[in-house]
Amino acid sequence: MSARDITIVLFLVFVAFTLGITIWASRQTKDATDFYAGGRSFSGFQNGMAIGGDYMSAASFLGIAGIIALYGYDGFLYSIGFLVAWLVALLLVAELLRNSGKYTMADVLAFRMKQKPVRTAAAVSTITVSIFYLLAQMVGAGALVALLLGIKPGQTFLGMDADTAKIATIIMVGALMIIYVTIGGMKGTTYVQIVKAFLLMTGAAVMTIMVFAAFKFNLSDLLGDAAAKSGKGDAFLEPGQRYGVENPKDALATFYSKMDLLSLGIALVLGTAGLPHILIRFYTVPTAKAARKSVLWAIGIIGTFYLMTLALGFGAAALVGGKNITALDKAGNIAAPELARVLGERYLGGETGGAIMLAVIAAVAFATILAVVAGLTLASSSSLAHDFYANVIKGGQASERQEVRVARISALVIGAVSIVLAIRAQTLNVAFLVALAFAVAASGNLPAILYSLFWKRFNTTGAVSAIYGGLIMAVVLVFFSPVVSGSATAMFPKSDWHWFPLSNPGLISIPFGFFCGWLGTILSKTPPDGPEKYAELEVRSLTGAGAH
Amino acid sequence: MATDSANTVDQPQVTGPPTAADYVAVEASPEFAKLRKALRGFVFPMTAAFFLWYALYVILSAYARGFMDTKIVGHINVALIFGLLQFVSTFVIAWLYSRYADKNLDPTADAIRAKLENKA
Numbered sequence: 032m033s034a035r036d037i038t039i040v041l042f043l044v045f046v047a048f049t050l051g052i053t054i055w056a057s058r059q060t061k062d063a064t065d066f067y068a069g070g071r072s073f074s075g076f077q078n079g080m081a082i083g084g085d086y087m088s089a090a091s092f093l094g095i096a097g098i099i100a101l102y103g104y105d106g107f108l109y110s111i112g113f114l115v116a117w118l119v120a121l122l123l124v125a126e127l128l129r130n131s132g133k134y135t136m137a138d139v140l141a142f143r144m145k146q147k148p149v150r151t152a153a154a155v156s157t158i159t160v161s162i163f164y165l166l167a168q169m170v171g172a173g174a175l176v177a178l179l180l181g182i183k184p185g186q187t188f189l190g191m192d193a194d195t196a197k198i199a200t201i202i203m204v205g206a207l208m209i210i211y212v213t214i215g216g217m218k219g220t221t222y223v224q225i226v227k228a229f230l231l232m233t234g235a236a237v238m239t240i241m242v243f244a245a246f247k248f249n250l251s252d253l254l255g256d257a258a259a260k261s262g263k264g265d266a267f268l269e270p271g272q273r274y275g276v277e278n279p280k281d282a283l284a285t286f287y288s289k290m291d292l293l294s295l296g297i298a299l300v301l302g303t304a305g306l307p308h309i310l311i312r313f314y315t316v317p318t319a320k321a322a323r324k325s326v327l328w329a330i331g332i333i334g335t336f337y338l339m340t341l342a343l344g345f346g347a348a349a350l351v352g353g354k355n356i357t358a359l360d361k362a363g364n365i366a367a368p369e370l371a372r373v374l375g376e377r378y379l380g381g382e383t384g385g386a387i388m389l390a391v392i393a394a395v396a397f398a399t400i401l402a403v404v405a406g407l408t409l410a411s412s413s414s415l416a417h418d419f420y421a422n423v424i425k426g427g428q429a430s431e432r433q434e435v436r437v438a439r440i441s442a443l444v445i446g447a448v449s450i451v452l453a454i455r456a457q458t459l460n461v462a463f464l465v466a467l468a469f470a471v472a473a474s475g476n477l478p479a480i481l482y483s484l485f486w487k488r489f490n491t492t493g494a495v496s497a498i499y500g501g502l503i504m505a506v507v508l509v510f511f512s513p514v515v516s517g518s519a520t521a522m523f524p525k526s527d528w529h530w531f532p533l534s535n536p537g538l539i540s541i542p543f544g545f546f547c548g549w550l551g552t553i554l555s556k557t558p559p560d561g562p563e564k565y566a567e568l569e570v571r572s573l574t575g576a577g578a579h
Numbered sequence: 580m581a582t583d584s585a586n587t588v589d590q591p592q593v594t595g596p597p598t599a600a601d602y603v604a605v606e607a608s609p610e611f612a613k614l615r616k617a618l619r620g621f622v623f624p625m626t627a628a629f630f631l632w633y634a635l636y637v638i639l640s641a642y643a644r645g646f647m648d649t650k651i652v653g654h655i656n657v658a659l660i661f662g663l664l665q666f667v668s669t670f671v672i673a674w675l676y677s678r679y680a681d682k683n684l685d686p687t688a689d690a691i692r693a694k695l696e697n698k699a
Contacts (some may be wrong), residue, residue, distance in 0.1 A: 104658055108640065111665045115633050118672055122622040258654065270640040270649045270658055277644070289641040296637035300630070319688075323680060330673045334666055487618075560624030563599045566606035573614055574688040575599055576605075577696040 036181050038388030052222045053215035063431040066216035067134035068314040075321045077329020080310050084224030085406040090465045097202050097363025099344020103267035105274050110337035113300025119304040121326040127484050127572035128317035133579045136310045137418040143564035144491040150418040152498040156475045157307040160468050161411035167464035169453035172204045172400045173197035174279045178365050179393040205450035211405040212442040220405045227402035234395040239339040241374040242346035257348035287532040298537030302469030305476030308410035368392050412441035450465050470537045474501030474544035481546050487565050495553025501544025508536035597695045614687045
């Protein structure tokens with residue numbers, strides 16, 4: 032069997048196993064709480080694993096390893112930002128949200144506000160963030176399959192050339208995520224994420240140990256070798272190869288590049304606690320204390336994983352080499368799988384060992400993508416059904432059965448739309464889509480959540496202003512940024528309508544979102560929507576009295 | 580239900596689920612003020628602390644290259660140590676909060692909740 036055959040067999044085993052779990056979970060899914068929140072029956076540890084499975088996307092695993100392998104130290108910034116961000120969730124959001132909400136992010140935002148405008152805004156924002164994130168994963172899956180299955184231009188696989196195989200992969204990923212969500216609901220999705228987290232952590236740990244073994248467990252030697260092979264010397268181990276690049280001839284370019292680094296830094300750390308697919312995970316546990324435990328486990332799991340990205344990235348730089356990586360994939364996403372092949376050849380014996388190791392890691396990468404897209408589909412279809420259908424259209428009068436039926440249909444529609452969009456968006460940069468999702472989450476959702484929970488005076492106008500203000504500012508700035516037009520790596524490299532100099536909008540759009548929420552609140556003549564509703568929210572969020 | 584008057588603000592009910600008046604009464608109680616102060620007194624300064632500490636790291640990465648590039652041992656430089664310290668501080672803050680919440684938040688929160696939900 033070739034590496035490709037092993038990958039396919041392993042992937043099919045994963046799919047069969049998770050589909051089995053999904054069908055089992057569907058038998059346990061009887062009411063809306065089961066479908067949206069897994070019956071709130073998961074333990075802190077289980078949910079911590081599932082959060083890890085939901086959060087550590089292909090962008091983390093393949094993307095960060097790739098950036099470190101090609102640009103060295105700067106990739107580490109992502110690892111740090113993605114981890115530190117969990118403190119916002121732990122200290123300010125997780126427990127209070129668990130106590131006051133029911134199924135979606137909007138439950139908390141609309142708690143003491145006018146339902147229709149706030150839920151509509153929250154649904155728009157949830158679906159926008161989730162779709163950007165979904166597209167990133169699906170486009171990534173399509174790009175990966177050609178690389179991982181080793182389909183080169185001119186070759187075919189099962190009669191498909193590389194382009195057809197990419198489209199087939201996107202459709203398959205989309206179909207599977209629809210099945211997981213419509214059949215298994217939150218229970219099925221959670222188990223898929225737990226299994227994935229286990230596989231990813233095991234795979235990364237085995238590779239990390241092998242990398243360190245190759246350098247006799249000496250970190251300095253690993254770094255030294257990576258720096259030497261990179262051709263950049265010590266600069267490879269220092270900040271500034273990719274972000275905050277210093278250009279001695281162009282002070283303005285240097286200034287913008289450094290601002291971009293700050294902008295990325297702030298979007299990474301504030302985005303996580305505004306991601307709807309992460310927030311709804313806190314509803315799957317019975318109490319706020321269990322929500323806290325799940326974040327603690329998640330911080331442990333995710334932190335360990337991001338530490339391992341250092342070994343994977345620098346390991347790939349040292350053992351595979353930047354040139355060999357860019358020869359296969361300019362973006363560097365192939366670094367971790369290629370590293371697996373080299374490690375397999377070294378430790379499992381010859382080409383067969385390399386093929387097996389590559390196959391295993393490739394299958395883990397696909398499992399990673401599947402678990403994340405399932406979480407995203409669930410978050411957006413929950414919001415469409417619970418916020419928009421049940422509370423905006425039906426004015427809160429929909430029955431549970433109707434609501435869950437609409438949620439399942441929504442998952443199908445969102446899945447289908449994502450498949451079509453992903454096929455059309457194949458040339459988009461994956462990291463850009465993820466960064467945009469984080470920026471929107473940090474600019475629109477986070478201000479609204481924090482004001483709702485901590486600011487008594489906050490009201491409907493403030494909530495709607497924060498969400499739309501942050502969302503629109505983030506999207507507009509990106510549209511006029513060098514990521515979309517006016518640079519060699521832009522979406523439209525041949526046109527130029529850019530005037531915003533940064534690729535990440537966070538530095539402007541996040542403060543703007545907070546500002547809009549504040550301004551909307553103090554300018555609106557409507558009194559705060561019922562002081563007794565804030566009393567209820569505050570008592571409930573802090574003590575859990577009356578929590579669902 | 581005769582005792583359920585969640586939609587109107589009136590005197591706290593003697594039995595039944597918490598009403599709007601109960602929530603208002605609890606929110607105004609010294610016990611709840613103590614809980615709010617205990618929570619905010621920990622999470623706000625801690626958030627400010629880790630955010631500034633993280634911002635310092637990002638700003639030094641952008642503007643203090645000479646310092647960040649200083650080698651400590653072998654090929655390990657200040658930038659790497661600083662990055663790893665962000666991991667350490669995250670783990671430590673998470674652990675501190677967990678200990679603090681167990682000791683200073685949960686007992687008060689549970690007591691208030693129990694009182695609200697089992698009004699005698």
